[in-house]
Amino acid sequence: MTKITLTTKEFDQLPKQCVKIVLTEDKPDWHRLVETKDGRLEYRMGAGKRKDMTVRKYRTLVRSIVMAAKSHKLTHIALQLGPMGCPKLEEKGSKWYYRTLAEQLQLATYEFTTYKSKKSDYALKEIMICGIKKAADKQAFKTGLITGEAVNYTRDVANTSGEDMAPSQLAEAAKKAVSGTKAKVKVLDHKKIKQLKMGLLDAVGKGAKDKPRLIIIEYFGAAKKSAPVALIGKGITYDSGGLNVKPTGAMHDMHMDMSGGAAVIGTMRAIAKLGLKKNVVALIPAAENSISADCMRAGDIATSMSGQTVEILHTDAEGRLVLADAMTYAEKYYQPKAMIDVATLTGASLVALGQKTSAVLTKSKSLQDKLVEIGEDTGDLMWPLPLWDEYKSSLKSTRADIANIAVNFARWGGCIEGGTFLSFFAPKKTPWAHIDMAPRMESAAGDKLVKGATGEPVKTLLRYIETS
Numbered sequence: 007m008t009k010i011t012l013t014t015k016e017f018d019q020l021p022k023q024c025v026k027i028v029l030t031e032d033k034p035d036w037h038r039l040v041e042t043k044d045g046r047l048e049y050r051m052g053a054g055k056r057k058d059m060t061v062r063k064y065r066t067l068v069r070s071i072v073m074a075a076k077s078h079k080l081t082h083i084a085l086q087l088g089p090m091g092c093p094k095l096e097e098k099g100s101k102w103y104y105r106t107l108a109e110q111l112q113l114a115t116y117e118f119t120t121y122k123s124k125k126s127d128y129a130l131k132e133i134m135i136c137g138i139k140k141a142a143d144k145q146a147f148k149t150g151l152i153t154g155e156a157v158n159y160t161r162d163v164a165n166t167s168g169e170d171m172a173p174s175q176l177a178e179a180a181k182k183a184v185s186g187t188k189a190k191v192k193v194l195d196h197k198k199i200k201q202l203k204m205g206l207l208d209a210v211g212k213g214a215k216d217k218p219r220l221i222i223i224e225y226f227g228a229a230k231k232s233a234p235v236a237l238i239g240k241g242i243t244y245d246s247g248g249l250n251v252k253p254t255g256a257m258h259d260m261h262m263d264m265s266g267g268a269a270v271i272g273t274m275r276a277i278a279k280l281g282l283k284k285n286v287v288a289l290i291p292a293a294e295n296s297i298s299a300d301c302m303r304a305g306d307i308a309t310s311m312s313g314q315t316v317e318i319l320h321t322d323a324e325g326r327l328v329l330a331d332a333m334t335y336a337e338k339y340y341q342p343k344a345m346i347d348v349a350t351l352t353g354a355s356l357v358a359l360g361q362k363t364s365a366v367l368t369k370s371k372s373l374q375d376k377l378v379e380i381g382e383d384t385g386d387l388m389w390p391l392p393l394w395d396e397y398k399s400s401l402k403s404t405r406a407d408i409a410n411i412a413v414n415f416a417r418w419g420g421c422i423e424g425g426t427f428l429s430f431f432a433p434k435k436t437p438w439a440h441i442d443m444a445p446r447m448e449s450a451a452g453d454k455l456v457k458g459a460t461g462e463p464v465k466t467l468l469r470y471i472e473t474s
């Protein structure tokens with residue numbers, strides 16, 4: 007763990023072991039480690055022309071600094087990053103600037119070493135930040151640290167193997183995430199799920215040894231009577247694909263198929279730790295999509311909590327099934343003022359968008375605009391895809407009400423198909439958005455993040471709650 011501290015000291019008052027980071031206007035890949043006259047080390051790195059600096063480049067720059075420090079095995083670094091005379095950053099204001107700095111430092115220091123037998127003897131021990139003087143800026147920086155820590159908690163949960171993060175263990179991770187805060191966790195077990203007639207969540211999870219759960223985190227920071235926002239996260243703790251088993255190369259990373267659930271848990275951690283004066287409820291339908299004599303079959307018909315029947319044409323389209331029941335539950339028991347679900351729902355979203363942005367599908371133009379705009383602000387990018395009723399006809403089942411994939415097995419627009427399926431279960435009046443975050447499940451080349459889970463879109467969900 008890297009300590010990130012604010013200091014009132016000037017650079018030359020810091021301990022000698024502290025390497026000063028100096029940003030030049032050279033190209034972003036330029037860097038040099040130099041010794042100054044007083045025997046201190048300075049790491050000079052190119053940040054490009056100040057006038058060309060953008061919000062997106064700034065986030066990458068902050069991560070690059072930490073990555074460079076790690077690759078040079080620097081143990082202590084010191085930074086002084088004002089808006090540096092960059093017009094685009096000055097536009098955003100200092101609170102945005104310092105919060106983003108803290109968030110991105112946290113993200114870049116993250117390492118996942120749980121399963122490594124030998125711990126590295128090198129660590130970046132401390133990052134000292136000089137020059138933040140205003141109380142509001144310090145507060146923004148602190149908020150950023152809490153946010154970044156919650157993102158990293160999310161990454162820990164998502165990076166953990168399926169055998170160590172079964173539904174019951176995901177429930178424990180949710181409890182741990184908000185322990186010591188005023189958030190409350192309720193866990194509905196398999197018996198309760200069946201009693202509530204959540205036939206879709208039951209169908210997906212019944213074949214596994216660790217049975218399905220509905221994990222609920224309630225946080226009431228505002229007046230009890232004001233309706234909460236519902237955040238729903240897909241919690242498939244391991245996805246073998248079921249009897250429609252996944253091929254080699256597409257299964258080994260499916261312990262991360264609960265990344266949406268992990269993100270919702272991480273968001274609640276940040277909300278609770280920041281003590282936001284908002285009402286939010288998180289629901290994580292958790293199940294392992296396993297293969298056994300008890301598992302669902304392709305062709306089975308399950309009755310959802312909404313009463314609609316679903317023909318399971320493909321057992322690997324299971325995320326939408328568990329989400330559908332959680333959406334019905336959320337609407338029935340919480341009457342939320344808005345609903346957002348987050349899921350690693352489809353590989354098709356990667357085909358459509360590549361690895362740099364999540365997809366957002368909603369019928370609410372204002373919710374769509376808001377999520378895209380916040381994504382640009384936080385770096386958890388979102389890009390819209392259509393959610394039109396025209397797409398519904400491909401899911402019309404012969405034997406049941408709806409099929410969980412296109413009835414002719416066409417593979418077109420799979421990300422839209424996933425959202426369309428969910429729209430059958432969406433609340434009628436409440437604005438609802440579906441975020442397919444499969445493109446951002448794992449970090450991609452150029453992200454300046456370690457390999458593995460990204461912890462997206464915690465920052466965007468959090469900002470959404472803050473401003474809702």
Ligand SMILES: [Zn+2]
Binds near residue numbers: 245322
């Ligand atoms: Zn699947």
